[in-house]
Amino acid sequence: MLKVNIDSFSYTEKTVLKNLNFSVEKGKHISILGESGCGKSTLLKIIYGLLHVEHGSIFWKEQELLGPDFNLVPGEPFIKYLAQDFDLMPFISVGDNIGKHLSRRFMQHRKERIAELLEVVDMTAFADVHVKLLSGGQKQRVALARAIAKEPELLLLDEPFSHIDNFRRNALRRNLYAYLKKEGITCITATHDSEEALSFSDEIKMMRDGTFIQTATPETLFQNPKDAYVASFFGDVNSLEIDGKTRLLMPHQLVVSKTETAIQAEVLKSYFKGSYYLVEALLNSRKIYFNASEDLGANKKIFFKIKA
Numbered sequence: 001m002l003k004v005n006i007d008s009f010s011y012t013e014k015t016v017l018k019n020l021n022f023s024v025e026k027g028k029h030i031s032i033l034g035e036s037g038c039g040k041s042t043l044l045k046i047i048y049g050l051l052h053v054e055h056g057s058i059f060w061k062e063q064e065l066l067g068p069d070f071n072l073v074p075g076e077p078f079i080k081y082l083a084q085d086f087d088l089m090p091f092i093s094v095g096d097n098i099g100k101h102l103s104r105r106f107m108q109h110r111k112e113r114i115a116e117l118l119e120v121v122d123m124t125a126f127a128d129v130h131v132k133l134l135s136g137g138q139k140q141r142v143a144l145a146r147a148i149a150k151e152p153e154l155l156l157l158d159e160p161f162s163h164i165d166n167f168r169r170n171a172l173r174r175n176l177y178a179y180l181k182k183e184g185i186t187c188i189t190a191t192h193d194s195e196e197a198l199s200f201s202d203e204i205k206m207m208r209d210g211t212f213i214q215t216a217t218p219e220t221l222f223q224n225p226k227d228a229y230v231a232s233f234f235g236d237v238n239s240l241e242i243d244g245k246t247r248l249l250m251p252h253q254l255v256v257s258k259t260e261t262a263i264q265a266e267v268l269k270s271y272f273k274g275s276y277y278l279v280e281a282l283l284n285s286r287k288i289y290f291n292a293s294e295d296l297g298a299n300k301k302i303f304f305k306i307k308a
């Protein structure tokens with residue numbers, strides 16, 4: 001189990017992280033979701049041991065993880081950290097990058113493991129290509145394969161799919177997270193991609209200004225976001241005054257009604273989203289967003305119901 005207690009952390013005089021106290025059980029997958037600059041990468045770097053935390057402690061099982069002030073070489077062998085800059089070796093091949101942490105004493109095993117990992121990240125055709133010749137997304141896939149090559153007990157992923165195109169991303173995400181579950185590898189992913197957090201985590205921690213403001217399972221967080229900041233990660237949140245109370249409603253919670261209701265808005269524009277349209281409308285001079293199965297055109301008056 002990982003135990004993190006960080007009272008505070010700062011690079012300069014400004015506090016970047018505060019009051020982060022949590023634990024992660026073996027095999028669990030936690031997503032840290034938050035806007036750019038809120039402190040996600042800093043937290044992963046502290047856990048990995050790249051940054052020293054003066055006011056706090058990190059434990060893996062019974063062992064305290066000491067930062068760079070105590071270890072000459074940062075990091076522990078049982079933790080792998082996939083940074084946003086990949087940290088690959090540009091002048092050697094994809095295969096050798098992936099095999100960086102694999103022993104050369106068992107060459108046949110090493111070769112087979114590299115082949116297996118190349119397949120996981122769909123890079124078999126590039127095994128002998130120098131990394132410097134790859135695109136950003138291809139480099140990210142190599143870095144992912146290298147991070148899991150020698151199975152870590154704890155995997156820290158910082159925006160692991162940010163450079164990978166949609167088409168590959170979905171298959172790769174499913175492959176990778178299924179593999180981690182199967183092997184019982186504990187994983188913490190820092191992301192601002194809510195879709196990834198919803199589909200692949202056991203728990204989501206919402207971070208704002210260096211602290212967690214809500215922690216819940218994906219279902220609970222999506223259904224009961226505590227405020228507009230949390231809700232905004234899952235779509236265009238609407239803040240409506242209903243019976244004197246402010247309610248946060250996601251587009252899918254506003255349903256067009258064929259009969260007259262107390263909520264009426266004027267349609268401004270429909271955005272095609274593939275399997276549905278996101279419609280922008282004006283309600284009491286404020287923009288609201290809801291989903292519809294067809295293009296609703298413009299200037300049309302619509303009545304709404306709120307989905308129970």
Ligand SMILES: Nc1ncnc2c1ncn2[C@@H]1O[C@H](COP(=O)(O)OP(=O)(O)OP(=O)(O)O)[C@@H](O)[C@H]1O
Nearest residue numbers: 011012016034035036037038039040041042043192
């Ligand atoms: N080496 C550094 N020195 C000083 N300040 C830093 C340093 N690295 C990050 N910061 C600051 O710490 C804060 C948190 O940065 P961090 O990279 O942890 O955010 P993040 O949530 O991971 O952002 P992103 O999603 O954009 O990667 C930011 O205000 C950033 O400017």
